[in-house]
Amino acid sequence: MEMTQAILLTVATAATPLLIAAIGELVVERSGVLNLGVEGMMIMGAVTAFAVAQLTGSAWLGMFAAILAGAAFSALFGFLTLTLVTNQVASGLALTILGLGASAMIGESFVGLPGVRLEPIHIPYLTELPLVGRFLFGQDPIFYLSILLVAGVAWFLFRTRAGLTLRAIGDNHGSAHALGVHVIRTRYLAVLFGGACAGLAGAQLSLVYVPQWVENMTAGRGWIALALVVFASWRPWRVLIGAYLFGAVTIGQLHTQALGFGLPSQFLSSLPYLATILVLVLISRNRRLTMMNTPTSLGKPFVPDR
């Protein structure tokens, strides 16, 4: 039974960075902006978190620095696409390439150093509960933050006026502008939020998941997060389902391999992608509802007429 809990913990650790990065990107895309730079912002977060934690000895400071770094990096994207109205796809890709390069440069002197771990919380009695104690009450702070983020974003988007405005901008920025809504300002805030989330996701990688710095350690997780947003048809709780499903199948296939059933490992390695796409497509199979959830202005440039 301890094994079940251990597997649950591994799944949570694997799913959390995807979840955080995806939930940030979800808000960005709901506002009508497509930021393909998630991978770049994430790796900047990872290197910043590691470097700051290493220099100050505090993982917490590292985490906050990563959030700021992610937001700052996304501000660059915001300036390019919102103020200068450059192509969002190209700018996002550029952001990823820049992030991978810049992080390698910043991190050069940190290669081969053991990192500072963001310790899991411990609540007397509760954490020691059998079966679920460590899963519910003994994880690292970023895990709890990730769940709060999903709940917070779901509440914000569908239960608040500001969230309604943001969705309206994503659906039709022209009409929103005509109604006197600050399209550019709202989008800037959304982009910054997305960057902060990607930074936090990176911090989880280099402070919790594998407390070390190596170049390119995100290894494509930013892209998986981007795909999750689309396949979850821009719904926060579905992103959570998708991220955990992806994590669960990833870990599950590793266990299957270790049990030695002799299934081809290449097939098993591709299973997380197949399973996640399949399930999320099934959830979103109602085409009309999915259309309703798709931000219609996604990726389109906006220049306010005067």
Next chain:
Amino acid sequence: MKKMLLALAAVASFALSGAAHAQEEKLKVGFIYIGPPGDFGWTYQHDQGRKALEAALGDKVETTYLENVPEGSDAERSIERLARAGNKLIFTTSFGYMDATIKVAKKFPDVKFEHATGYKTAENVSVYNSRFYEGRYIQGQIAAKMSKAGVAGYIGSVPIPEVVQGINSFMLGAQSVNPDFKVKIIWVNSWFDPGKEADTAKALIDQGVDIITQHTDSTAAMQVAAERGIKAFGQASDMIKFGPETQLTSIVDEWGPYYIERAKAVLDGTWKSQNIFHGMHEGLVVMAPYTNMPDDVKKMAEETQAKITSGEFKPFTGPIKKQDGSEWLKEGETADDKAILGMNFYIAGIDDKLPK
């Protein structure tokens, strides 16, 4: 008159020293890397070799490298760029650069090329490869001695001969100590994904292994093993910093001496195309210090290492049966290099199926 002679002598000596300088023009050496030097694994070790070359030959050489060069048409362009820039010796350090290296070498007959882990040579192309599996045999012996569960976890990258050699050699070592020793193998299907490597280590430990060995490039598995309080082997570089109480030893790829030797050969004009498959004997495979084990295990490891280094013992020595029970090597027979380089089967005693 005397003064004139002195002046003449001075001029002559000046001219001579000038000529000597011209002869001592630096040898430019180029490197092509598959990954970043900051991976702390494969590319990191090649870069350490490059640095060792600079340290040893000082101002006689000048090195440059191109990192993150994908295998394919990009590789050809990058190698050609180094050749055009005046590099007279170029190391291409990944298997997938093989055809590109041969192609570029044809265009630059006066440039010497060295390709790692391949098999195609030419007049001006050498191939160098490493017998990493020799270290795996020792690791297998240590694992069988140290494991209480009698089962080790093996993190594989991709099922190519180089990795299969390692698994088989590891198991041969383990079986020499405990014939019933078991191994659980998980393929990550990637050389480098620290997160997934950590997940894999966790999965193996959750399934009851108490020793981890890896053939992937990052230090993630070592960290997980340290966290869970079990023992592990490092890979490619000495990872003791990531598990001071965890690492038993690590196979370290020591490319430096080879790079120095080859650069010297070009400087002397003695460079010849060759195809080498070096191991402990030549100092290409080095074991990190044996740590976190009792003295008798350490002694056994050192003895095996000495035997392999001297050439007295070869890991792939019969009798060895294949997984399906058929005979591979007869008593006393040793595997030739061709069989080793193309290894695509498991030996008996491995319960898993090799992905094709």
